[in-house]
Each structure stands twice: as C-alpha cells, then as structure tokens.
Amino acid sequence: MVDSVTSEEAATAGAGAATAVLTAPLSLDGGLAAELQPANLVQRVLSLFGNVRPGSDLSHLQLPATFNLPKSQLQLYGEGVYCIGEDYLRRCANGKDSLERFAAVVGWSISTTRPPIFGLAPYNPVLGETHHVSSGSLHVLLEQVSHRPPVSALHATDDSCDVELVWCQNPVPKFHGTSVEATVEGKRHVKLLKFSENYDIDCPNLLIRLLPSPSVEWSGTVSIVCKDSGLEAQVCYYRSHTFLGLSGDPRCVKGKIFHSASQETICEIHGHWDRTVSLKDAQTGNVSVLYDARSAIADLKTPVVRNQEGLSPSESAVVWSEVSDAILTKDWERSREAKRRVEDTARRLDKERSDKGEVWIPKHFSLSQDKHGHWEYWPLQKSVPPAPIIVPP
Template sequence: MLSIFGAILLRDSFSCPPITRRLQDEAAAERPATTAVLTPPLSLEGGLAAEHRPPNLLRRVLSLFGNVRPGSDLTQFQLPPLFNMPKSQLQCYGEAVYCIGEDYLNKCAKGKSSLERFASVVAWSISTTRPALFGQAPFNPVLGETHHVSRGSLNVLLEQVSHHPPVSALHATDATENVELIWCHKPVPRFHGASVEAVIKGKRHLKLLKFCENYEMDSPNLLIKLLPTTGADWVGDVSIRCKDSGLEADLCYYKSHVFLGFGGSSKSVRGKILHSKTLKTIYEIDGQWDRIVKLKDVHSGEVTVLYDAKKAISGLKTPILQAPQNMWPTESATVWSEVSQAILNKEWGKASAAKQNVEEKQRKLQRERKSSGELWVPKHFTVTHTKDNEWDCSPLEQSVPPAPIIVPP
C-alpha cells in the first residue's frame, strides 16, 4: 500500500499516444532477469519495513520540506534511500491483493445472495487497507516497470503506465473462482504545512463473472501528519457500487475525538450498505480497519463480524521466486534489487548510487525517445483519458498468466 511520500517522488514527463517501446525493452534487456530481492509484505506488525526506520525521524522528515510551500504539488519531490523501504510501490499495491491471511476475495464469489456477496466485497475492500508507516516510502516505479505474482489460482499483474503523472494499472484474474480485478491508481499528493495528503484517484473494479456483477469502488486517501504529532493514517470517503444488484455502500475512514492533534481513535471506519434506488439502509458498519469491523442489521439489530484484521493482514507470507527463467527484466524485484539489497544491508552510500543509476537510465531513455520522436506505450494495458482529465486503464489480455513469483501456501 501507499506509505509516506510513496507516490510523490516522480520526475520524468510522459506522453500518452502510443508508438513504440523499443528503447524501454532494450534497457530492460541489459538487466539480468534472475536477480531479484523479495521482502516481507506490510502487515499489522509492520514487517520488514519497521526494521529500517531511520534515526531522528521527525527532524529528518521536516528537513525535506524546508523549501516547500503549502499547497505545492509534490510529484517531483526527491527522497533519499534512507527513507525508502526495500520494495516498489507496485509491490505494495500488489500485496494488497495477493498477500492475505483469510481469503476475503474468494468469499465474494461464494456468496449465496447478492446482498451476501456485496457485504463480502465491502469486507474485501477494507482488507486492501494496509498499515502506512511514517517516515518510509516504497520506490517510485519507473516507466514500464511490472510486478507479476501468483497465489494459488489468482494471478496478479501490475504495470507503471505513466511516470509523470504517476499512474499504476493492475489486472488480476482467478479462473477457478471466476473473479477479475482491474485497477487504475493515480495518487495526487500535496503539502499543507503541517501535513501531506495523497488523494488516490482512479477506480477499482471487482468482477464476479459467474454472477455478472461488477463492483466499482475508490480508495481512501493517505494523510501524513508532521505536526503537532507525527503519523500516517488512511482518511476520507469510499464508495462501493454495484449497478447489477442495485446495492451500494458508503464508508468513511477517520480519526475521532482529536484535540490539538492528540488522542483519538485512529484507523476507524464507519458506513452503511443500502439500496441504490430507495436509499434505505440495510446494514450499518462500524469498527477499526486494523482490528474488528462489525456489521449491524438495522431491522433485526443483529451484529456480526464483517472483517477481522488479525486474521486477514497479520503473519503474511513473503513471496518467493519459483521460476527465475520466466521473470521479466522489468519486474519490480529486479529493477530495484541492487537498491533494496543495499538498504537491507544499511549501506546507504551504495543504495544512493544504485538508485541514481536506475533513475539516470530512465532519464537517458526519455532523452533518446525525445530525440528520435518515439513515444512510449504500455505493454499490458491501454490507457485513455476520461472527460474530466482522469485516467482509465484496460488490460490487453483477457486473463493474467501464472507468474514466476508465487505466494507460498
């Protein structure tokens, strides 16, 4: 998931019209596809990222924003490796889908009624909310970077389809459960003096093919607080709609009972499930996404557990490389392998040099494309702009093939 500054450190400009990706493919061919560094996913315990928290964290973070004005767009802000966790943002997005304890995604496809399936979709949506760590951010994916992982019959593929603005696309299919996921995420971060808020634009589509149901939903925003207390929380409204069943849900992520930035119950989520036409509430939702979220039947008063974070996002397993010969050179775990390994070893000078090398290769490719008149095109998705200048991504293939990286059973 998105961590502090995880989507704000982007540089190179990107033009959308497709012509060729020859230069990108040539650069990828220079990297050995068998080199990969895979690290534990973000979970309730914080996982590997918690072990790499830099000293004097607040002072270091505040120093980064010394010359940044409130309201500024941070998409070209630079971050040293000391503040990076050893993984790419594409990996964080993917982990929200394929790294899970209790499988809420498969529950969606096994619901006996449209209402039961809808409630399961709400629970699954909450399960994709993962801990955000203050002071650490994943790498910003380079243009054309991919991440391809399988868990059982679920195959997940991500691609960075734009670098500036940053846009990530996800496609996942499960032929056994007849499930398909399509995401298009565009974070828009801004500095507000005492905080940074990254608005996650774009839609997620979850399709239950067996029932011909398409669920459309958005994401909460990441709020990074600098003063008077530090922290990173998911906030804002999330809507989930299924036109096929006529059901919808409205969720609100928030922190309650705050006084001067202190106290309050963080990681709270509240909402309701209702009929779209009558707007009549069926269920009320209340709880904390990192603990328990409960579902209350407004008619009977019965309360049940909708989501249990301890079962869903604790003790998550680290993906492993099963078939290195089949891994693409554009794989996140390969592109950032040298940087990630240096961070794991706390060799900050080596990490900085390796990161600069990755970024310089991208700038070189951009200059070569510009001089030759070649425009880059995504390899796995088509990209279009909507009427309101937002982005929409569609997969080129009907299904995602099995991946060389797998989540162990």
C-alpha cells in the first residue's frame, strides 16, 4: 500500500508552493489554444512521427513542452462538465417524462464535445494527480487512478438537482501512418437519482489527420443506453462529403433515439455539434433544437481559485503550474526543465514503489479490472464536496 503523502509527493514534483495556474477552457472560437499555435506547426508535428511505426500505441509518448496546451488531460475532461454556458445537465433532471429526460441526456453528451486543436495536446497526468472544481451547485472531482494504462476517473454531484456523474476513461491513441486515432475506452454514467434512471454513454474517437491535409476531428458512433426506461440512442460523428466525393464538413452528427426492445425509431437526430443539432419526432415530423453550441460552449469563463488554502498539492493546476506559466510566457527552456522535473520525479517514485513491492491505492476511488481487462470503479464518497476552485457565475 502507498499512503496519501506519497501520492501527493508524486503529484507535486516540481510544483513548489501550492500556486495554481488556470487557463481558458477550449471553447467554440478556440480561445487560448488557437493563440498558442506557431506558424510552422504542421512541419513540426510531422517530424514527431518520422520514426514511429504504424499501429504503435502512443499512450506514453512524451511530447516536448512546445506541443503542450498549458493544462492537464484531467482538466480537459473536467472542463467538458463544469465549463458550459447553458446548464444542459440540469435539463436532464427536469424532464417531465422519460423521453424528454433521455433526449436531454443526449444533448448533454454532445455538449461535452469541445473543438480540438491540431498539433497541441494536454499534459499526460501523473499518478495521483487530482482536479477539483465547483460550478454553482455542481462539484466535480477527478483523479488519475492508473498510469499504465493511463486511466482517469471522474465523480460529480449536484446539490440541487439529484444528478450524479461517474466515469473512468482510458485514451488509447494509435498511429496509422497518415493519421492518429485516439479511442477513449470506458463509459460515462449519468444517474438521475430522483427518477432512478441510469444512462451509459460512450465517447467519440479523436481523429488527427496528418496527410494529405492536416486536421483534427471527432469521429465514430456514440451509444447512449438507459435500461430503466428501455430507451437507446446512437449518435454518429462524421465528416460529410460534397459532390464528387470531396471532403466536406468534419463536424456533422446524425443519429436516432429508439426503443431498445422493438428497435422502433422515436426521434431522428441531425446537425452539427459546433452549431445546432435538431431532434425530429418520427411520428409527427415536429422539429426542435436539441443542442445549441453557441449557448453551450461559446465565451466560456476561466475557473478561478476561491480558497487558496484549500488547494490540494495534487491539484492539476498546481502540479503543472510552473510548466503552464512558462508556456504562457513562451519561455520554452524553463517549460522543458519544469516538465522534466515533474515527469522524472513521477518515474522515480514509481520505481521506488515497484522495488518495494508496493501497490498504488487511489485516494478517491476504488477500482479493479475484470477478467476481460475492463475497469470497474466506485467513488469512495457519496457526494463531492465544494471545491477551492470555482467557475465564476
């Protein structure tokens, strides 16, 4: 067993004092990430894969700091939940019937899709790293519960609308010669407690095209299932094609809501996840707006520290504070040195645990693997407490 002091030592390597550096979330206009892209980014990205074989797993590829967003992957996962302009999560708990609530969950799942940025990636979280943020009455807590493979767990609860989110995600990026595809393994669970409804949701894949034209987009089919109501949905993220087969819009979505037992289609889903997505009643033909990206993910607010003393040494914004500060000021030498300190210390502590035969124990989650290699996980606390970092109202 490894106690929490050791876990915080690993997470705070190189962070110094508990000072958090928080940066703007990915939003509809790209925001900070778009400003950080250098002019020669495409050539530099292509050079990274010169000696990588097709089919290689890139989960543990260590990127130079010049390719990093100034934030951890844990923060990106969290931002998809707590950084939003319109509260799509509350709609899920306020639906008047099971179909309305199910459609709201579909809309919420689309709201977690944020514009990816070509050539820039977040930091790989170190083992034991955490991220804890509140937005109004919603409290979100994440922890990096495994390093090999890299697994991130999330637990979120809302004080006022009886919603709970639990998930455990493992991104598996692979190089395919002219592209990189990141498959996100694991399901997201949305629980509407007062209705005793549980929803299981997949994640879309992230596809990075290197040739012939560099781009990054979401792809694949997301399945959403509620066994309690007998409803199911499939939402496909895809690139449209124009006349003569030329590539068109990469941000299209289409799908349907249907009865699991009969497979009868109830509603059709169609639109663009960066604009609007419509819901069409299969019987009446009535069309309504399921999701509006402008209201959901435009002009998002940057989280701020409300309680400096309450910051955990393992907080992502603390762990990577010096690296992020150096990237923001484009001090690349300092960013490289600071990043190396964090990663080297995490590797050293991992070796020390291995030499002693110690097993890592997460602080906020209990987890195990079944015989098929799938992760099973449970939050140790019933609810998430208010966080020292908040999203301004």
